[in-house]
Amino acid sequence: MDLNLNPDELKFRDELRVWLSANVPAPFAGRGGEEEKGEHFEYLRAWQKKVCDAGWAGISWPKEYGGRGARLIEQAIFTEEWARAEAPQLINVLGLSLIGPTIISVGTPEQKQRFLPKILSAEEIWCQGFSEPNAGSDVASLGTKAVLDGDHFVVNGQKIWTSLAHVADWCLLLVRTDPNVPKHKGITALLVDMHSPGVTVRPLRQMTGDSSFNEVFFDNVRVPVANVLGEVNKGWSTAITTLMNERAHLGTGIYVQFKRNLDLLLERSRQIKRGGKPVSEDPVIRQKIAQAYMELEIFRLTNTRALSKMHNQSVPGPEGSILKLQWSEYNQRFQQIAMEVLGPAAQLHGFDDGQWIFNYLRTRANTIEAGTSEIQRNIVAERVLGLPKSY
Amino acid sequence: MDFDLSKPQKLLQQSAREFFARACPPEKVRELMATGTAFDDALWRDMADQGWTGLIIPEEYGGLGLSLVDLIAVVEEMGRACLPGPFISTLWAASLIARAGSEGQRKQYLEPISMGEMKATVALLEESADWDLDAVSMRADKDGKSYRLRGRKEFVNDAAVADLIVVVARSGEDLVLLPVESGAAGLTITETPAIDATRKLYSLEFEDVEVPESSALAFTTRIREAVEEATETAMVALCAEMLGGMEWTLATTVEYARTRQQFDKPIGAYQAVQHQCADMFLMTESARSAIYYAAWAMSEKDPLAGLAGAVAKAYCSDAAREVGNRGVQVHGGIGFTWEHNLQLYYKRAKSSEILFGDAGYHRNAIARKVIDEVE
Numbered sequence: 001m002d003l004n005l006n007p008d009e010l011k012f013r014d015e016l017r018v019w020l021s022a023n024v025p026a027p028f029a030g031r032g033g034e035e036e037k038g039e040h041f042e043y044l045r046a047w048q049k050k051v052c053d054a055g056w057a058g059i060s061w062p063k064e065y066g067g068r069g070a071r072l073i074e075q076a077i078f079t080e081e082w083a084r085a086e087a088p089q090l091i092n093v094l095g096l097s098l099i100g101p102t103i104i105s106v107g108t109p110e111q112k113q114r115f116l117p118k119i120l121s122a123e124e125i126w127c128q129g130f131s132e133p134n135a136g137s138d139v140a141s142l143g144t145k146a147v148l149d150g151d152h153f154v155v156n157g158q159k160i161w162t163s164l165a166h167v168a169d170w171c172l173l174l175v176r177t178d179p180n181v182p183k184h185k186g187i188t189a190l191l192v193d194m195h196s197p198g199v200t201v202r203p204l205r206q207m208t209g210d211s212s213f214n215e216v217f218f219d220n221v222r223v224p225v226a227n228v229l230g231e232v233n234k235g236w237s238t239a240i241t242t243l244m245n246e247r248a249h250l251g252t253g254i255y256v257q258f259k260r261n262l263d264l265l266l267e268r269s270r271q272i273k274r275g276g277k278p279v280s281e282d283p284v285i286r287q288k289i290a291q292a293y294m295e296l297e298i299f300r301l302t303n304t305r306a307l308s309k310m311h312n313q314s315v316p317g318p319e320g321s322i323l324k325l326q327w328s329e330y331n332q333r334f335q336q337i338a339m340e341v342l343g344p345a346a347q348l349h350g351f352d353d354g355q356w357i358f359n360y361l362r363t364r365a366n367t368i369e370a371g372t373s374e375i376q377r378n379i380v381a382e383r384v385l386g387l388p389k390s391y
Numbered sequence: 392m393d394f395d396l397s398k399p400q401k402l403l404q405q406s407a408r409e410f411f412a413r414a415c416p417p418e419k420v421r422e423l424m425a426t427g428t429a430f431d432d433a434l435w436r437d438m439a440d441q442g443w444t445g446l447i448i449p450e451e452y453g454g455l456g457l458s459l460v461d462l463i464a465v466v467e468e469m470g471r472a473c474l475p476g477p478f479i480s481t482l483w484a485a486s487l488i489a490r491a492g493s494e495g496q497r498k499q500y501l502e503p504i505s506m507g508e509m510k511a512t513v514a515l516l517e518e519s520a521d522w523d524l525d526a527v528s529m530r531a532d533k534d535g536k537s538y539r540l541r542g543r544k545e546f547v548n549d550a551a552v553a554d555l556i557v558v559v560a561r562s563g564e565d566l567v568l569l570p571v572e573s574g575a576a577g578l579t580i581t582e583t584p585a586i587d588a589t590r591k592l593y594s595l596e597f598e599d600v601e602v603p604e605s606s607a608l609a610f611t612t613r614i615r616e617a618v619e620e621a622t623e624t625a626m627v628a629l630c631a632e633m634l635g636g637m638e639w640t641l642a643t644t645v646e647y648a649r650t651r652q653q654f655d656k657p658i659g660a661y662q663a664v665q666h667q668c669a670d671m672f673l674m675t676e677s678a679r680s681a682i683y684y685a686a687w688a689m690s691e692k693d694p695l696a697g698l699a700g701a702v703a704k705a706y707c708s709d710a711a712r713e714v715g716n717r718g719v720q721v722h723g724g725i726g727f728t729w730e731h732n733l734q735l736y737y738k739r740a741k742s743s744e745i746l747f748g749d750a751g752y753h754r755n756a757i758a759r760k761v762i763d764e765v766e
Contacts, residue, residue: 001400001460001687002393009392073392266762280762290754293761294681294702301394301680308394319680322673374662380672381665385645388660 003304005077012070013077019054020085028088041167044091048122051090057120058096065104065116072311076304083256093253094164095119095126099172102242103191106230111191115170127168127194129159129216130239137375139174140183140236144218146175146190148225153177153190155198155221161369165201165214168194172242173218178233187235191227198222208361244316254327255300261334261359262296265289268352269341279341288337295333299326318384325376328366335360394683396464404464410441411472417732420473424588424735429475430510430552438478439507447624448485452497453505459624459690463631463682470635473735475589477510477549479632479746483625484511484557490617491568491608500555500570511555514544514571514595515618522748524559524566524615529597531560531567536604538562538569540577540597548746550580550593557608558597559618566615568608575600587742589735623700626747627689630682630703633711633743636736637675640718643733644668647722658721667717674710681706698760705753711740 005013028043051057060075061067070078090096100119103111118124135142144157155175165171171192178186194201198221203211230238269280269289279285302319309317338346338356345351346360367373381387396404414434423429438444446462448454455461462482469478481504488500488511503509519526529542540560550556556578558569571578577600585592611617645668648659658664685703688696715737719726726733744750 001396001683001690003684003687005392269762286758286762287751287754289762290705290757293757294705294754297702298677298681298706301684302677304392305394305680305683308392312393312395318672319676322676325669325673326677374666377666377669378662380669381659381662385668385672387645387648387665387668388657390660390662390665 024087045122048090052121072307092122124169127165129171129173131161152222155218159216163213184236189229189235189238292334295330332363335363400464407465407468415472423475428552444507445505452501459686463686466628466631467635470632471639480512480549486621486624493610509554512549512553514547514558516546529560531562538602540600544595547593569602587738630707633707637714641671644718671714701753701756705750708744708750715740
């Protein structure tokens with residue numbers, strides 16, 4: 001056990017700290033949750049451009065592709081410093097954390113040159129077209145078809161739950177290129193221009209009232225063969241590369257946001273009075289807040305542990321498989337506690353810009369997106385504990 | 392950065408695992424729980440030969456002088472074996488003596504503890520059963536050059552086997568720490584049979600037990616902090632022991648789910664059973680994150696170590712019980728029997744949940760630190 005940083009890591013941290021203190025913009029007025037719209041979107045895109053110009057975007061990417069070749073510990077430091085400085089999130093998150101790394105590992109030299117710089121600068125925003133109406137947890141059963149026609153694939157079908165599609169310029173799309181083989185063996189990954197003729201994006205309105213993900217329809221969309229990522233009919237292994245990145249990265253950024261929410265709730269609990277006393281003095285509320293603090297802290301520690309294991313041994317340890325369950329289920333419990341702390345005002349769209357009610361509703365999706373809790377538990381049971389397969 | 396046991400720590404852990412698998416199999420646990428003290432002198436001496444009774448005691452007092460992280464690597468294995476006896480109690484007392492004792496007292500007590508020649512415990516709780524030091528009210532009145540202890544201590548672990556009992560009492564407004572030897576005149580030790588027969592509890596009655604003033608552990612004026620720190624040390628070790636118990640329960644349950652067949656399939660192929668096991672894994676690994684960090688923070692004297700300790704005990708208290716609940720459920724009827732070893736771990740989890748304060752107690756401690764102490 002040694003959680004102290006080495007001199008190189010300390011230097012990295014200090015350099016980042018100095019840059020952030022000089023460059024973090026004033027927060028965008030208005031609540032979170034509508035990052036993908038209008039002025040807020042432009043604010044975030046401009047922020048990422050600034051981050052990129054200073055060399056802080058995609059720090060985990062190799063230097064030759066515009067990154068810093070940062071190792072995992074530095075990525076964790078990056079996240080912590082980002083939190084400390086209350087810096088806005090990077091808008092092209094799917095490109096930076098999922099699609100870029102996949103292009104780096106299986107893309108052609110031309111693809112790398114063409115796509116990577118604009119992912120870093122947020123000049124081109126990316127989305128990920130995996131899920132379909134009939135292919136959710138069982139993504140490999142997807143039915144969106146691509147048929148070869150000369151030097152193009154012609155794509156027909158529908159994707160759903162596609163975050164950022166309404167602002168995206170490009171999509172990493174999984175399509176079926178061979179319907180006559182077992183489902184995992186007939187899938188191809190394509191890099192699709194979202195401005196192509198035949199692409200229609202229809203925002204889905206969520207229970208929060210916002211529209212941050214979409215249905216995407218493909219009607220005879222022509223995609224050059226040069227835009228196959230990886231090999232034809234080997235798209236499943238490309239997708240796995242992407243999903244591995246998803247598991248490796250999603251835990252890190254999330255702590256930032258959650259800690260801020262907890263700190264804000266602590267502040268509110270001292271301000272709001274009930275029965276003539278601050279809510280923070282209510283013994284039941286204190287127990288609940290302490291429980292939330294404990295759970296969030298254990299998520300932070302498990303995340304650090306998972307990073308350290310990957311950093312030192314280059315393979316993910318079993319602890320990584322519980323991170324998604326930890327954060328998603330924590331967040332649901334936390335937002336409920338927040339409702340109880342805040343009292344009747346919590347339900348008002350006008351209280352704290354409506355962020356509590358938004359978060360409360362938004363967390364319902366946490367145990368569904370990026371692998372449902374049921375799928376996560378299946379993975380733990382079968383791959384980590386070695387129980388027999390259930391399907 | 393390395394959030395894991397080091398290579399030497401893993402080797403130490405492996406040797407401890409092999410040692411306890413050999414020296415303390417379940418039959419041994421059952422044999423000892425049926426005795427009056429749950430203590431086996433030969434086993435204790437073997438542990439002392441390995442250096443474990445003095446693992447974190449400085450070398451100058453005959454210990455190995457290792458860190459708290461080294462210690463928990465070994466204690467985790469004690470938990471996996473459901474080791475009976477006064478290890479945690481002795482550790483608690485030794486940690487207290489190390490902090491509050493004079494040089495002479497440290498030599499007097501820590502050397503024999505390291506050598507395995509002395510077992511010890513701490514008498515803290517009273518009828519109020521409150522872990523808060525403010526609740527200590529037993530009198531230790533000054534009478535010339537002596538203190539006189541009058542009153543009762545409750546829930547004292549391993550008192551019948553302890554050669555030394557460190558009594559936390561009150562003289563005027565001040566806390567005093569008085570070492571009392573097991574045969575002291577006026578001391579009556581009565582077993583209070585409880586859920587966990589592998590770590591027995593006692594009620595202690597003090598009728599004018601005389602302790603010379605010079606025997607008091609009063610090398611520091613910060614008695615309260617000394618008790619708190621020593622308790623945190625023993626508590627994080629207890630958490631590691633709970634972790635070992637959780638690991639045993641998880642491994643045993645997974646193995647059962649792999650082999651037990653119903654409706655022509657192993658029950659572990661059903662998601663309802665798989666998800667119970669996945670939750671047990673989640674709780675076990677979450678506990679590990681909290682415990683390893685707390686032990687490291689304490690060994691580094693991190694200012695937030697106390698908070699890390701409270702987080703670890705709050706989490707482990709609920710998790711160890713819940714892992715046991717799921718384990719029994721997956722086993723079905725056999726898991727509810729006296730014959731199955733699950734019951735040993737299930738009961739240990741409950742007694743450990745209570746020892747040093749349960750989840751509610753430690754959530755209060757967390758709340759004081761994160762809600763009330765604003766920078």
